[in-house]
Amino acid sequence: xxxxxxAQDDAREPVWTGLPPGLLKMRRMLLVVWLGVLTVAxxxxxxxxxxxxxAAFALLPLGVMAWGWVVLGRNWRSxxxxxxxxxxxxxxxVLWHHETIVPYGRMQLVEVTSGPVERHFGLASVQxxxxxxxxxxxxxxxxxxxxxxxxxxxxxxGEARSAGL
Amino acid sequence: MTTxxxxxxxxxxxxxxxxxxxxxxxxxxxxxPLRRAWxxxxxxxxxxxxxxxxxxxxxxxxxxxxxxxxxxxxxPAAGLYGFLTWWFTHFAVTDSELRIRTGLLFRRTAHxxxxxxxxVDVTQPLLARVAxxxxxxxxxxxTDKKDELAFLGEDEARALRAELLARAAGxxxxxxxxxGEAPSQQLLHVPAGVLAVSLVLTGATWGSLAAAxxxxxxLWLATxxxxxxxxxxxxxxGAAGASSVGRFVGEYDWTVGxxxxxxxxxxxxxxxxxxxxxxxxxxxVRIVEPLLWRRRGWVRVELDVAGSxxxxxxxxxxxxIAESVVARVLPGVTVPPRSALSRPPRTAARxxxxxxxxxxxxxxxxxxxxxxxxxRRSTALVPHAKVQSVRLTQGPWERLWGLAEVHVxxxxxxxxxxRLRGADEAAELLSGQAERSxxxxxxxxxxxxxx
Numbered sequence: 001x002x003x004x005x006x007a008q009d010d011a012r013e014p015v016w017t018g019l020p021p022g023l024l025k026m027r028r029m030l031l032v033v034w035l036g037v038l039t040v041a042x043x044x045x046x047x048x049x050x051x052x053x054x055a056a057f058a059l060l061p062l063g064v065m066a067w068g069w070v071v072l073g074r075n076w077r078s079x080x081x082x083x084x085x086x087x088x089x090x091x092x093x094v095l096w097h098h099e100t101i102v103p104y105g106r107m108q109l110v111e112v113t114s115g116p117v118e119r120h121f122g123l124a125s126v127q128x129x130x131x132x133x134x135x136x137x138x139x140x141x142x143x144x145x146x147x148x149x150x151x152x153x154x155x156x157x158g159e160a161r162s163a164g165l
Numbered sequence: 166m167t168t169x170x171x172x173x174x175x176x177x178x179x180x181x182x183x184x185x186x187x188x189x190x191x192x193x194x195x196x197x198p199l200r201r202a203w204x205x206x207x208x209x210x211x212x213x214x215x216x217x218x219x220x221x222x223x224x225x226x227x228x229x230x231x232x233x234x235x236x237x238x239x240x241p242a243a244g245l246y247g248f249l250t251w252w253f254t255h256f257a258v259t260d261s262e263l264r265i266r267t268g269l270l271f272r273r274t275a276h277x278x279x280x281x282x283x284x285v286d287v288t289q290p291l292l293a294r295v296a297x298x299x300x301x302x303x304x305x306x307x308t309d310k311k312d313e314l315a316f317l318g319e320d321e322a323r324a325l326r327a328e329l330l331a332r333a334a335g336x337x338x339x340x341x342x343x344x345g346e347a348p349s350q351q352l353l354h355v356p357a358g359v360l361a362v363s364l365v366l367t368g369a370t371w372g373s374l375a376a377a378x379x380x381x382x383x384l385w386l387a388t389x390x391x392x393x394x395x396x397x398x399x400x401x402x403g404a405a406g407a408s409s410v411g412r413f414v415g416e417y418d419w420t421v422g423x424x425x426x427x428x429x430x431x432x433x434x435x436x437x438x439x440x441x442x443x444x445x446x447x448x449x450v451r452i453v454e455p456l457l458w459r460r461r462g463w464v465r466v467e468l469d470v471a472g473s474x475x476x477x478x479x480x481x482x483x484x485x486i487a488e489s490v491v492a493r494v495l496p497g498v499t500v501p502p503r504s505a506l507s508r509p510p511r512t513a514a515r516x517x518x519x520x521x522x523x524x525x526x527x528x529x530x531x532x533x534x535x536x537x538x539x540x541r542r543s544t545a546l547v548p549h550a551k552v553q554s555v556r557l558t559q560g561p562w563e564r565l566w567g568l569a570e571v572h573v574x575x576x577x578x579x580x581x582x583x584r585l586r587g588a589d590e591a592a593e594l595l596s597g598q599a600e601r602s603x604x605x606x607x608x609x610x611x612x613x614x615x616x
């Protein structure tokens with residue numbers, strides 16, 4: 001459905017892979033936890049000291065939470081990547097749409113990172129570095145096994161097709 | 166070859182470098198310790214400028230005896246430091262690397278792979294010219310100031326550059342030493358008069374001059390404080406000097422030559438710089454036309470090489486000549502004429518009023534060309550083989566008008582952007598560019614250009 005490739009290379013129509021639901025779950029949980037804390041921190045003192053009608057302000061973070069819930073879902077659905085024969089495609093973003101193509105031969109370094117929260121949810125990110133600092137190629141929220149498979153495959157392909165600057 | 170009183174007879178040994186022979190280490194030129202001799206003086210001057218009142222107070226308290234004692238301690242200490250850093254700095258050329266070993270307390274060894282060379286610079290600051298020495302620096306991605314060889318004898322620097330280039334080019338190690346300097350053919354020389362006129366016709370020169378002449382009197386009227394005025398006037402004057410006289414001195418006698426070892430760029434009135442960019446190292450070329458130069462048909466050509474700080478290829482030249490130089494720098498490339506560049510669709514005016522007319526794009530068999538700027542036009546050329554990654558971006562406002570941008574990233578940390586193209590065109594451009602870059606890389610010349 002996406003215009004990721006032109007008609008000329010029908011033979012190599014990319015096979016898009018979405019992100020596993022773990023990332024969405026993690027982001028939504030973080031959203032609920034932080035905004036929940038904010039709602040309570042706002043609503044309880046207001047209700048106690050300024051009267052219950054003032055406590056209605058606490059609905060504001062709740063509204064943001066509901067909006068964020070939807071936005072996170074849309075954003076998560078927009079993330080996808082495709083491994084083609086010679087390059088990696090990453091497509092992301094709803095309002096600000098970004099599409100990146102990194103040829104395997106250009107990879108200088110493949111990085112797998114996983115923070116404490118990500119680890120708790122069993123997630124890992126893969127980041128690709130080329131000689132250009134502007135290259136922005138990160139795939140977040142992958143299953144660690146998939147992240148390692150991707151890293152190994154990218155490294156292998158990168159070595160096979162490696163080129164100078 | 167200049168050899169300091171070292172432990173090895175270098176000139177004799179270097180001629181018989183073979184695979185199994187231990188690497189011959191050399192030292193820098195013996196005037197090197199002097200380059201740091203001014204450091205304590207600079208510290209004192211800096212302190213005096215920073216706090217003039219206290220400096221004067223301290224100076225009046227000093228007697229001649231204490232002054233002499235201080236001198237007797239500082240000068241030998243600085244001298245010893247300079248001597249020791251020189252003594253502990255060695256460099257060696259092996260078949261595949263340049264090794265620099267340095268450091269007195271914290272040892273540091275840099276191994277620079279020769280096939281990764283992006284450019285070689287030989288520079289001679291004014292004092293170094295008087296002393297007959299030169300600095301040599303290899304530009305490789307990631308090298309910094311520490312990795313330059315300062316100083317070498319003038320002839321030694323030239324011989325070393327020739328040897329490094331010969332080895333990097335892929336000549337057999339046995340012969341690399343005797344290959345010598347590749348013959349150079351002059352492509353372009355910028356006459357001093359043209360350079361001076363071009364600087365007079367540059368807005369930045371006048372802007373900085375006007376600022377230096379207008380701001381300090383205004384400040385004086387407002388504050389009546391000598392220090393405030395001086396503190397603003399000095400940097401402003403410095404900037405004005407740098408953008409007029411400084412640029413003239415730096416770009417004086419600009420010569421571009423071509424040799425089998427690549428492009429040679431020599432320039433400078435007081436400080437001489439000799440730069441060599443081997444074939445296939447240029448990542449981006451930009452042709453800039455300032456507004457006031459247009460009537461004379463002059464352009465400025467800038468280039469990007471990974472790891473190199475210099476970005477000027479031709480400071481000023483008529484368009485046809487500049488384009489012929491570009492054709493030599495990027496073999497097989499012709500700069501597309503203005504008519505060949507396609508403008509963005511009309512809706513682009515909704516995103517960038519007026520200035521959208523300055524945007525342009527052309528894709529040829531060899532290069533990706535993007536233009537921007539209405540008054541000061543700038544055209545950037547990226548060979549397909551040098552593309553590191555391709556990106557398409559589209560914001561909400563651009564989506565509304567069916568537009569998108571395509572960014573092409575190169576290894577010199579330079580991104581060339583085709584702005585405000587139609588969405589379908591951009592999508593096609595994205596995949597097409599990835600394909601062109603792939604095939605472009607396949608045909609690219611090898612890193613070792615003579616092999």
